[in-house]
Amino acid sequence: MSSTENAFLESLSRGEPKRNGHHSGWLNEFRRSAFQWVAERGFPTAKDDAWKYTRVAPILEVPFEPAEPAKIRRLSAGAIEQIAGDLGGARLVVVNGYFAPELSSRKKLPAEVEVMSLAAAIGEDEELLAPFLSRPFREQPHTFTALSAALAEDGALVRIPANTTIEEPIHIVFVSDTGGSPLVSHPRSLVFVGANSRATIVESYVGILGDVYLTNAVTDIVLEEGAVVEHYKLQNEAETAFHIALLDVRQGRGSRFSSHSLALGASTARHEVRVKLEAEGAEVILNGLYMPRNEQHLDNPTTIEHAAPHCTSRELYKGIVDGCGRGSFDGRIIVRPGAFKTDASQTNKNLLLSESAQVDTRPRLEIFADDVKCTHGAAVGQLDEDAVFYLRSRGVPHAAARNLLTYAFASEMLSLLRVETLRSRVEKMVAWRLGGVEVAV
Amino acid sequence: MPDVMLDIKDLHAKVEGREILRGICLQVNAGEVHAIMGPNGSGKSTLAQVLAGREGYDVTGEVLYEGKNLLAMSPEDRAVAGVFLAFQYPIEIPGVGNLYFLRTALNAVRRHRGLEDLDAMDFLALAKERMKLVEMDQSFMTRAVNEGFSGGEKKRNEIFQMAILEPKLAILDETDSGLDIDALRVVASGVNALRSKDRAMLVITHYQRLLDYIVPDRVHVLANGRIVKSGTKDLALELEKSGYSELEQQPEPRPSPVLGGAL
Numbered sequence: 280m281s282s283t284e285n286a287f288l289e290s291l292s293r294g295e296p297k298r299n300g301h302h303s304g305w306l307n308e309f310r311r312s313a314f315q316w317v318a319e320r321g322f323p324t325a326k327d328d329a330w331k332y333t334r335v336a337p338i339l340e341v342p343f344e345p346a347e348p349a350k351i352r353r354l355s356a357g358a359i360e361q362i363a364g365d366l367g368g369a370r371l372v373v374v375n376g377y378f379a380p381e382l383s384s385r386k387k388l389p390a391e392v393e394v395m396s397l398a399a400a401i402g403e404d405e406e407l408l409a410p411f412l413s414r415p416f417r418e419q420p421h422t423f424t425a426l427s428a429a430l431a432e433d434g435a436l437v438r439i440p441a442n443t444t445i446e447e448p449i450h451i452v453f454v455s456d457t458g459g460s461p462l463v464s465h466p467r468s469l470v471f472v473g474a475n476s477r478a479t480i481v482e483s484y485v486g487i488l489g490d491v492y493l494t495n496a497v498t499d500i501v502l503e504e505g506a507v508v509e510h511y512k513l514q515n516e517a518e519t520a521f522h523i524a525l526l527d528v529r530q531g532r533g534s535r536f537s538s539h540s541l542a543l544g545a546s547t548a549r550h551e552v553r554v555k556l557e558a559e560g561a562e563v564i565l566n567g568l569y570m571p572r573n574e575q576h577l578d579n580p581t582t583i584e585h586a587a588p589h590c591t592s593r594e595l596y597k598g599i600v601d602g603c604g605r606g607s608f609d610g611r612i613i614v615r616p617g618a619f620k621t622d623a624s625q626t627n628k629n630l631l632l633s634e635s636a637q638v639d640t641r642p643r644l645e646i647f648a649d650d651v652k653c654t655h656g657a658a659v660g661q662l663d664e665d666a667v668f669y670l671r672s673r674g675v676p677h678a679a680a681r682n683l684l685t686y687a688f689a690s691e692m693l694s695l696l697r698v699e700t701l702r703s704r705v706e707k708m709v710a711w712r713l714g715g716v717e718v719a720v
Numbered sequence: 721m722p723d724v725m726l727d728i729k730d731l732h733a734k735v736e737g738r739e740i741l742r743g744i745c746l747q748v749n750a751g752e753v754h755a756i757m758g759p760n761g762s763g764k765s766t767l768a769q770v771l772a773g774r775e776g777y778d779v780t781g782e783v784l785y786e787g788k789n790l791l792a793m794s795p796e797d798r799a800v801a802g803v804f805l806a807f808q809y810p811i812e813i814p815g816v817g818n819l820y821f822l823r824t825a826l827n828a829v830r831r832h833r834g835l836e837d838l839d840a841m842d843f844l845a846l847a848k849e850r851m852k853l854v855e856m857d858q859s860f861m862t863r864a865v866n867e868g869f870s871g872g873e874k875k876r877n878e879i880f881q882m883a884i885l886e887p888k889l890a891i892l893d894e895t896d897s898g899l900d901i902d903a904l905r906v907v908a909s910g911v912n913a914l915r916s917k918d919r920a921m922l923v924i925t926h927y928q929r930l931l932d933y934i935v936p937d938r939v940h941v942l943a944n945g946r947i948v949k950s951g952t953k954d955l956a957l958e959l960e961k962s963g964y965s966e967l968e969q970q971p972e973p974r975p976s977p978v979l980g981g982a983l
Contacts, residue, residue, distance in 0.1 A: 668772075672796075675825055684813065
């Protein structure tokens with residue numbers, strides 16, 4: 280490991296591994312081994328295929344400190360609402376990686392639905408959660424999941440029993456509030472959705488303008504047989520921040536999962552999605568919109584693993600890259616032996632708005648089964664000059680015409696957001712980012 | 721003296737080194753409708769595009785619009801000053817609502833005229849009224865600009881836009897192409913309703929048929945990038961009989977001294 284990497288790890292390890300007596304030997308041992316893994320392997324570079332597009336070096340140069348619950352200043356519920364919005368349903372707030380019960384509210388959630396601090400849940404039944412907590416690191420370790428395994432202490436837990444339908448979205452807000460010095464948080468979340476239950480989960484990642492921090496988030500969602508989950512992820516970190524996240528999804532028989540990712544913030548962000556279709560008839564939809572500008576670098580690696588027959592996957596990611604921004608979509612689809620009648624399709628479309636904008640798109644299909652249908656397509660283009668002229672010929676100024684067409688490119692993704700409170704919020708954010716296009720309805 | 725609205729003087733336009741317009745001279749007065757006819761490739765659409773400000777042409781010569789240098793103006797400045805091009809192939813813009821688009825355009829024009837923006841409600845009332853001109857179904861308002869419109873619907877939408885924006889100079893580029901006879905009649909009656917003493921129109925068409933419905937004050941024949949013949953509406957009828965081939969074969973009226981008529 281380089282001296283930079285060493286120093287980085289050194290600063291992170293100051294807070295950890297924690298030995299406060301709550302954790303069993305198993306958990307402590309697991310944390311230590313994960314930390315050891317990082318110490319031995321170091322950090323990924325552009326040579327690591329899975330990290331080909333993500334710049335890690337700038338993260339390592341920041342003198343980060345681990346977040347500590349004691350140091351958190353009190354944010355008001357009003358402030359949270361202002362930066363993350365009120366989506367009308369239950370809200371769980373995680374500040375610097377630590378669950379904040381005083382800012383969280385169940386609203387009208389049925390009593391049998393559990394929402395709580397992950398640390399508290401581990402305290403109650405560590406054995407039950409251990410396999411889930413350790414899975415991302417055990418199955419596909421990389422440096423940041425290992426760091427999460429070693430250092431994450433808290434986050435949110437959502438447990439929805441079988442046959443329960445929750446109409447209102449459950450909004451998990453991850454706030455970083457550094458108080459001035461660079462800070463790392465490792466929010467860890469687990470969501471369990473029981474058989475034939477339905478729920479909507481929204482993850483928002485936000486920070487304070489100008490703050491330097493790293494969010495290293497891992498979220499697991501488990502769908503039992505027949506469960507239906509709509510998931511949204513809104514990454515709107517401060518543009519001075521770093522965001523590395525993994526969403527790990529397991530789907531049971533006949534379950535339906537959809538995830539919409541919107542990447543707007545952070546200087547460097549990587550939102551990785553892994554979905555495993557474990558039993559017959561599961562369906563997944565992954566949608567994403569990423570909009571790097573200035574010097575932003577926003578990466579979207581996805582892996583969909585068809586491990587059972589008769590499963591369907593649909594992916595649509597769109598990138599809008601401006602300034603010296605860089606975006607990437609790395610879409611891996613694995614069809615395991617025996618996963619016959621797999622139906623997978625993947626589309627990635629990119630709009631480059633400037634000469635220096637850059638995008639990488641990589642479809643990776645690994646098919647080990649017969650009788651499957653897998654399609655993919657990728658496109659990188661610029662604004663249609665005919666359309667720009669058409670708008671200008673009607674009196675729309677040049678810049679406004681470009682912004683309007685850019686918004687139109689994004690609007691396909693926005694129209695897919697089914698939570699209305701979220702959609703109208705996101706529409707405004709995207710429009711504002713595009714020079715104040717009035718939201719076109 | 722009538723007001724000269726558009727004064728085109730020796731207009732040349734090249735694209736990728738190829739000269740498409742080769743010295744167009746044309747004057748159009750307020751209140752007049754001029755038809756420009758010509759075979760395919762004669763430069764009709766290029767003339768329309770150049771007047772509307774399409775980039776990508778190497779343009780020389782002079783075009784005065786209400787006495788101002790039109791060629792120096794951006795497309796949007798031309799539009800707000802009252803120039804309107806009805807496109808031969810209207811562009812589909814998925815994701816932009818027809819109504820929203822048009823209100824944005826109208827308010828740009830209104831601001832230029834020193835008027836206040838119309839709000840959504842007032843605009844809706846205006847749009848409903850003007851849609852009747854081209855017998856457009858109201859469902860078109862809520863759809864994206866031209867997306868999934870048939871050829872005829874797109875052309876109606878162009879004239880509807882013209883009715884909303886109330887230009888001083890309207891250039892209709894092959895508005896008849898792709899229209900069946902019923903649609904043609906509807907579109908033409910929409911155009912006729914917009915004829916006024918303050919408005920000039922340049923009607924570009926390949927076929928005489930449109931001119932049965934929109935009767936022009938003057939007819940010009942464009943061939944090989946030049947106006948080779950001008951006359952009254954009867955010229956269109958003559959052309960219908962004789963075709964364009966004779967005109968295209970005519971010696972060039974003003975041979976270029978450099979090329980010495982070698983073409």
